[in-house]
Amino acid sequence: FLPHLVASLEQVDETYIMVKPDGVQRGLVGEIISRFEKKGFKLTGLKLFQCPQDLAEEHYKDLKGKSFFPKLIDYIISGPVVCMAWEGVGVVAAARKLIGSTNPLQAEPGTIRGDLAVQTGRNVVHGSDSPENGKREIALWFKEGELCQWTPTQEPWLRE
Ligand code: UDP
Ligand code: MG
Numbered sequence: 001f002l003p004h005l006v007a008s009l010e011q012v013d014e015t016y017i018m019v020k021p022d023g024v025q026r027g028l029v030g031e032i033i034s035r036f037e038k039k040g041f042k043l044t045g046l047k048l049f050q051c052p053q054d055l056a057e058e059h060y061k062d063l064k065g066k067s068f069f070p071k072l073i074d075y076i077i078s079g080p081v082v083c084m085a086w087e088g089v090g091v092v093a094a095a096r097k098l099i100g101s102t103n104p105l106q107a108e109p110g111t112i113r114g115d116l117a118v119q120t121g122r123n124v125v126h127g128s129d130s131p132e133n134g135k136r137e138i139a140l141w142f143k144e145g146e147l148c149q150w151t152p153t154q155e156p157w158l159r160e
Pocket of ligand 2: 127
């Protein structure tokens with residue numbers, strides 16, 4: 001096994017990251033994008049978008065039975081969101097770490113929610129919880145032609 005062959009076998013994953021309406025209203029869009037950008041992941045999709053109710057319900061369909069579901073949907077459609085697709089080896093789990101715990105009071109300092117939010121119902125950002133959901137959510141929120149495949153020039157400075 002040659003090292004460069006092992007590296008090329010590493011799975012490149014995709015995750016769907018979304019600045020929720022409170023993040024947009026509070027002027028945190030640039031701050032949130034920059035955390036993923038500075039980490040070194042690759043941005044492949046980005047748009048400001050007013051989410052319709054049916055899309056919000058489809059996105060959160062696994063939570064449909066929960067008592068907070070109606071308020072969650074109202075929250076997500078209450079104003080524009082910023083939709084993002086990010087790509088990289090290990091990006092799904094790493095993005096969840098950068099985001100922090102669902103309850104911002106339990107999220108570690110240094111994480112987005114730990115630094116920028118105080119309440120679960122206003123926790124400023126979404127991140128997919130598995131590579132499968134990353135793919136599902138990107139397909140849900142982006143149309144074909146809205147995603148860009150490109151090679152960042154910094155790639156060799158991030159990965160050997
Ligand atoms: N949520 C809520 N109350 C709860 C649990 C969740 O309002 O008791 C909202 C919150 O905005 C959260 C979203 O529902 O981010 C999705 O919940 P999930 O458990 O998937 O948390 P996440 O994956 O966003 O950390
Ligand atoms: Mg979730």
